[in-house]
Amino acid sequence: MQIRRKLTAESSRHSAGFTRWSRRANTAAVFLAGALAACGGGDTGGETAGEPAEGAAATPMVVADAGTIRGMVNFVGDAPANAAIDMSEEQVCAAKHPGGASAEAVVASGGRLANVFIHIKEGLTGDHPAPGGQALIDQVGCVYHPHVIGVQVGQEIAFRNSDGILHNIKAAPTANRTFNISQPTNMTSTRTFTTAEVMVPVQCDVHGWMQMYIGVVAHPYFGVSGADGSFTIANLPPGTYTVEAWHEKYGVQTQQVTVAPNGTADLAFEYSAAMAANAVVPLGEPIDPHDHGPVRTTAVGSPASH
Amino acid sequence: MIRAHGVGDVARDILLAGLLLPGATAAAQQEAPGAAVYEKWCAGCHGSEGRGDGPAAAFMLPRPRDFTRAQFQIRTTSTGSLPTDEDILRVIDEGMPGTAMPGWKSLLNEAERRDLMAYLKTFSRFFETDRPQPVAFGRAPRPSGDVIAEGRRVYEQIECWKCHGQAGRGDGQSAPTQEDDTGSPIRPADLTESWFFNGGSTVEDIFRRLRTGLDGTPMPSFTDAIDAGVITEEQLWAVAHYVQSLGGEAPAVREVVRAASIAGDLPTTPDDSAWDAVEPFYLPLVGQIIVRPRWFAPTVDGVWVQALHNGAEIAFRLSWSDPSDSPDPAWAGWREAVARVMEPKEDVTTAAPNPAAAATGADAPDPGAGAVPSSGALSVAESPDAIAIWFPREIPSGMERPYFFMGSARDPVYVWHWQSRGTVQEMEARGPGLLTPLPGNGNGLTGTAAFDQGRWRVVLRRPLAAADSTRALTFLPGQPIPMALFAWDGDNTERGTRGSLSTWYFVSLEEPVSGAVYATPLLATLLTAGLGIAVVGRAQRREKQRRQVGASTATGSLNPPLEA
Numbered sequence: 001m002q003i004r005r006k007l008t009a010e011s012s013r014h015s016a017g018f019t020r021w022s023r024r025a026n027t028a029a030v031f032l033a034g035a036l037a038a039c040g041g042g043d044t045g046g047e048t049a050g051e052p053a054e055g056a057a058a059t060p061m062v063v064a065d066a067g068t069i070r071g072m073v074n075f076v077g078d079a080p081a082n083a084a085i086d087m088s089e090e091q092v093c094a095a096k097h098p099g100g101a102s103a104e105a106v107v108a109s110g111g112r113l114a115n116v117f118i119h120i121k122e123g124l125t126g127d128h129p130a131p132g133g134q135a136l137i138d139q140v141g142c143v144y145h146p147h148v149i150g151v152q153v154g155q156e157i158a159f160r161n162s163d164g165i166l167h168n169i170k171a172a173p174t175a176n177r178t179f180n181i182s183q184p185t186n187m188t189s190t191r192t193f194t195t196a197e198v199m200v201p202v203q204c205d206v207h208g209w210m211q212m213y214i215g216v217v218a219h220p221y222f223g224v225s226g227a228d229g230s231f232t233i234a235n236l237p238p239g240t241y242t243v244e245a246w247h248e249k250y251g252v253q254t255q256q257v258t259v260a261p262n263g264t265a266d267l268a269f270e271y272s273a274a275m276a277a278n279a280v281v282p283l284g285e286p287i288d289p290h291d292h293g294p295v296r297t298t299a300v301g302s303p304a305s306h
Numbered sequence: 307m308i309r310a311h312g313v314g315d316v317a318r319d320i321l322l323a324g325l326l327l328p329g330a331t332a333a334a335q336q337e338a339p340g341a342a343v344y345e346k347w348c349a350g351c352h353g354s355e356g357r358g359d360g361p362a363a364a365f366m367l368p369r370p371r372d373f374t375r376a377q378f379q380i381r382t383t384s385t386g387s388l389p390t391d392e393d394i395l396r397v398i399d400e401g402m403p404g405t406a407m408p409g410w411k412s413l414l415n416e417a418e419r420r421d422l423m424a425y426l427k428t429f430s431r432f433f434e435t436d437r438p439q440p441v442a443f444g445r446a447p448r449p450s451g452d453v454i455a456e457g458r459r460v461y462e463q464i465e466c467w468k469c470h471g472q473a474g475r476g477d478g479q480s481a482p483t484q485e486d487d488t489g490s491p492i493r494p495a496d497l498t499e500s501w502f503f504n505g506g507s508t509v510e511d512i513f514r515r516l517r518t519g520l521d522g523t524p525m526p527s528f529t530d531a532i533d534a535g536v537i538t539e540e541q542l543w544a545v546a547h548y549v550q551s552l553g554g555e556a557p558a559v560r561e562v563v564r565a566a567s568i569a570g571d572l573p574t575t576p577d578d579s580a581w582d583a584v585e586p587f588y589l590p591l592v593g594q595i596i597v598r599p600r601w602f603a604p605t606v607d608g609v610w611v612q613a614l615h616n617g618a619e620i621a622f623r624l625s626w627s628d629p630s631d632s633p634d635p636a637w638a639g640w641r642e643a644v645a646r647v648m649e650p651k652e653d654v655t656t657a658a659p660n661p662a663a664a665a666t667g668a669d670a671p672d673p674g675a676g677a678v679p680s681s682g683a684l685s686v687a688e689s690p691d692a693i694a695i696w697f698p699r700e701i702p703s704g705m706e707r708p709y710f711f712m713g714s715a716r717d718p719v720y721v722w723h724w725q726s727r728g729t730v731q732e733m734e735a736r737g738p739g740l741l742t743p744l745p746g747n748g749n750g751l752t753g754t755a756a757f758d759q760g761r762w763r764v765v766l767r768r769p770l771a772a773a774d775s776t777r778a779l780t781f782l783p784g785q786p787i788p789m790a791l792f793a794w795d796g797d798n799t800e801r802g803t804r805g806s807l808s809t810w811y812f813v814s815l816e817e818p819v820s821g822a823v824y825a826t827p828l829l830a831t832l833l834t835a836g837l838g839i840a841v842v843g844r845a846q847r848r849e850k851q852r853r854q855v856g857a858s859t860a861t862g863s864l865n866p867p868l869e870a
Contacts (some may be wrong), residue, residue, distance in 0.1 A: 089479045166465035168526035172487060177436065178377055179386030180519045182526035184464035187534040191386075205524030206468050208483035 065261035069233040073116045073225040073245065076272040079108035085209045087142060092165050093207070096141030103209060104147045105249055106273075112229025113271050115148040116247045117199065117215040119222035120233070121254060123241035128219035130154030134190065137202070137212065139167050139183075144202070144212035148248075150222040151214060153196055160188045166206050173200040176216070198246055213248060238263070245269040251279025340425030343418050351406065356429030358488070366406050367603035367647060369488045371522075376430035377487060379520040380505040385527035387439040388432060394423045396505075404502035404607065441517055441529065446509050447540060449547050457548025460541045464531070469494035469524065474552040475760030477629035482640040487522040491643040493605075494524075496627050496760075500553025502607065507553055513546040557588035557608075562786055565613035565620060567816040572614055572621040576756040576763035581623050584612040591793055591806035596711055597738040599684070603648060604806035605629075605795035609693070617818040620781050621767040624693055624791075631726055631757040632796030633688030641686045644799050648684060684804070689796035692725035692805075693764060696735060697779045697789050707788050710810045711738045719790075720744075720778050722766050724753050726796070730766065734777060739803040749778045770815075786812035 085101040087094040094101075107114040134156040138145045142163060151157055159169045161183040169189065170180040175197040181189050193200065193216045204210035215222060221241075223231035233243075238261040244254045250271045259265045345354065351370040353359040358372035371378070380397050381389040398419050401409035410419060427433040447453075461467065469484065471477035474497030486492040500507035505515055519527030531537045564585060573580040589611055593604040610625040630637045696719040698708050712735035713719035721733040721741060730753030732744040749772045755764040772778035781787065789812065794805040 166468055168524065170524065170526065174375070177386040177388075177432065178375070178487070178521060180521060180524070180526040181385065181530045182464070182519070182528045183536075184528075184531055185536050187531065187536050189530040189534070205484055205526075206465070206480045208480070 063235050063237050065238050066235045067238055067259035067261065067263045067265065069236060069241075069243065069257060069259060069265050069267050071118060071223070071225075071231045071233070071243075071267040071269070073113045073118075073229045073231070074268060074270045075108040075111055075113040075229070076270060078273065079106050079113075080273055080276075082106060085142075087207075087209075090142055090165065090207060092163055093142035097143075101141070101143065104143075107147070107227065109227070112225075112227070113247065113250075114225050114227045114229065115146075116225040116231070116245050116269065116271070117148050117150055117213070117222065118225065118231050118233065118243060118245045118269070119150065119198065119215060119217045120219065120236075121242045121244040123239055124219055124221065124237075128152065130192075131220065134158045136160060137214075138162055139169075139204070139210070142167075142204075142207045142210055144210060146212070146224065148199075148213050148215070148224050150224060151193070151216055152220055153194065153216060153218045154192055156190050156192055157214070158188050158190050159183070161186055167204050167210070168206055169202060170205060171200055171202050171214070173197050173216075176200065198244075199248075215246065243267060246281075247271060247279075248281060249279065250275040251281050338421075338425050338428060340418075340421030340423075343414065343422050344425050347410070347414070348422070356426065362406075365600075365602040365648075367490055367644070368405055368486055368492055369490055370406070372488070373426050373429035375487070375522075376427075376432040376436075377522040379522055380515075381438075381518050381521065382443070382514060383438045383440050383518060384529060385519045385521055388436050390438045390440060391423055393438075394426060395419060398422060400506070402504045404499075404504070406602075441514075443510070443514060443517060444539065446513065446546075447543055449509075453544050453547045454551045456541070457544035457546070457551070460537070460545050461548055464528070464537060464545070466545070470497055471629070471760050473759040473761070474498050474549070475627045475629065477760030479636075481629055482637045484524045485643070486524070490647045491640055492523055493629070497549050497552045498554065498627060499608070500550065501556035503553065507550065507556075509543070509546045509550050512549050513543055516542050516546060559590060560587055561812055563587040563589075563611050563613055563789070563811060563813045565615050565813055565815045567783070567818050568614055568616050570616060572616055572619050572767060573623075574621075574752075574765065574767065575754050576623060576625075576765050578765075580614075581612055584614055584623070586610045586612050586625075587811075589791055589808050589811055591791060591808050594711070594738075594792075594803055594805055594807050597803055599802065599804055601800060601804035601806070603644065603798070604793075604800065605798045606693075606793035606806045609791055609793060609808075611791075611813075613813055613815075615770065615781070615783070615815050617770070617783075619767055619769050620815065621765060622695065622813075623763060623765050624695075625761060625763045626693075626793060627760055628691055628757075628762050628795050629760045630691075630795075630797045631762075632691045632798075633727075634797055637797035638686075638688075641797055641799050645684045645686045648799070684799050685801065686799060689794075689799075689801045690725040690727040691762060691796050692723065692794040693762075694721050694723045694733075694741075694792045695766065695789055696721040696792075697787060699777060699779055700775075701779070701782060701785050701787055707810055709737070710790055711807060712740065712792070713737060718777075722751055722753075722768070724755065724764050724766060725794075726755065726757070726762075729753075732778065744774070744777055746774050746777075749773050781815060783815040784817045786814045789813050 082103040082105055085103060087097065087101055104115065130152050135149055135151045136158045137149060138160045140162045149157075159181065161167050164186045166182070166184045168180060168182050170178070171191070172178055173193065175195045176193045179191060181191075183189065193214070195216070196218045197216045199213040199215050202212045202214060215224075221233050221236055223233050225231045236259050238259050240256060240258045242254050243257055244252055246252045253269060253271075255267060255269065257265050257267050344352075349360055351358075351360040351362045351366065352373065353363065353370075356373035358370045360370065363370050376388055378389040378393065378397070379402075381387070381393045383389055383393070397407070398414075399409055399411040401407045410422075414422070467478050468480045469476070469478040471481070471494075476494040476496040478494060481494050484492050484494060495503065503511065503515075504520070505511050515525070516528050517532075518529070519525050528537065528542055532539055532542065564587070566584060587610070588608055590608045591604065591606050593601045595602060605628055606626050608626065612623040612625075614621050696712065698713075699718065699720045708714065708717040708719050712721075715736045718734050718736045721735050722730070723733045723741065724730045730751055732748050732751050733741045734744050735741045749768055751766065751768045753764060753766045755762060757763075770781040772780045779787070788810045790810050791808040792805055793807075794800040800806075
């Protein structure tokens, strides 16, 4: 009896935190099946086999009557200016930015927003094995290229140092294991993530301004909006999907879309500067020891049982 | 209703666990061996649920470990991998020097510590699914003659100095922006203080930290660099040897600082080579947590003290690690980060009343870091580095001394106060934080300071005799004189009572050496030599005579031997 009472108390306490984290929990539930299926992949990479391909797409699968989502991320209003980066203490990098460097928190122009990670959140079935190709994250001029990337669970990610100076690559996921790699000169390291997680923040501590994000999902149906705001998710089985868009400052939003056999569905997301105030950006946030509020679930993509 | 916990109950528990996983896990944890020990000794900082959020956590920097992430600094496993059981035990046993985490080896028995280790693992699901991936470290190569020079070269090449600084004092250009996994500011290790190395200070320990990194901190693993062939294992061993050579031995803490007596002028600058011959004494300092506002995250954890006198004057050289010459614009972000993490936790309404704040009006010199701010709020405003030595106003005859922390209204202390922006001044303290400049013309205190590569060296000098003998100490040789230190790092938001302090130590001035002291041994030597020559000479003469006697006996002569 005592145990039951304790459990009830625990569960009601957890319910208090449910609202805040429900989005993450749902995401977790969706990814769970795929994540577990793909968990067999190794944890670390050895030598990079062949030249890594930037933003390598998944291994093409034969999908009957495959359709496409053709999307656009619009930005309403004036985009805030990105902070200038003072690279004077790192001349090797400063020299690669003759016009000066600035952060990439909000890359918007002409009413379009770049660096939005878009992925199918609900509606997919079946397993999606990890692709063979590597995803490349390059460090050039003390900036990560790309700033936002999507990968599949189990897919190799190549981190390349093209600057020839010391960088460290610290990934701070919560559902996956963290790591912190030193790259004292030009070299490439490979890693994989074993669990779906949107998003995994990556940073360099030597150069505090260097940050980027990796969206880890359990299937190949994702994209990142380009400078023109566009993205494409191709080779998609016909069906109705919930599509989620994520931006590092403006948070997440979802839409339903139906892809007809052999069809192309148009999809537009809209962000504005006003969203910064309310956005919930799912990340491996630092834990505030002063926050004695509701206990949150372990992490996105974990087998949480809310 | 009380009944035995049977198989059916277990089945029900498992069922419930499936439905209400976190709650069930917490309940199961309550029953695990180690839970009671954890609750008693660990939860205060690490929190009942292992999230690093215990009631004391907010006062700590670095923060207590959040066990739910299963991210541990001290491992023998690759970065991102879980620690081994022995890795966890080691930290439980030895603690994390330089942080609030003590070692528990002497407090808990081995079974308790093992249970605790097992219990910590229940806080994270990673321990259910993942396995530690141990790193094969190999053996330390026997250090050859130039291994330290090679280590120094590689330290440069792989840019350790970017964070740890050229001299290893944690003052590198990237140091001000470092954060740990809790988003709290964190300092690169001061490599000159091996006794604060987490995970140990042997060459093997240091090599392991280089190889595995310290997960949860900015310190990365160099294993990938070895695998990629950009650095060899031997080179990394050389770095470990070099780092160890910087660290030195853990200094013995001695009660009494000896002020040697010299003839002639005392050194006036910190760079004077005369200091090289003066014995250094290490005085540990800890955060001031006696009165509010307290300070749990001090920069200065120890000061090297050297002292000399010449019968007319006394000079101290104080040396300590501090990564910046505050206020340094490069460290503005650090100040903000410290304020953000440490600020709102202290209730300062009970702070001691502060007449000193009122006393330091426009006509008084700016006491800067030595003054208590008018509110207890943590200030991100620029403030200087500072250090204070205080003494009783007169040499105590017995064991009676003023209150060790800046005296009291009844029994004030006499203070030498130096700061990086401004002047050296004599002050008086009538209680914790209650510093006021000494009225009058002072007693001739002077000071010079040098900041270089993350280290302050400050020379403070004064005539032995005080002009104002009622408020200031007159130094007399041959008697232990109480002294205590308080240090402030302005770029770490330290001012007022926020800083670090020592307990009472003593300085003892060597008795001055008179001419007689030199003459006596000389006289004794001459006397001994003279006596020796006399004795040996007589013995030789006797020997000679004996031989002559022997010879004459052989030839039948009967000359009797001469009696001496």
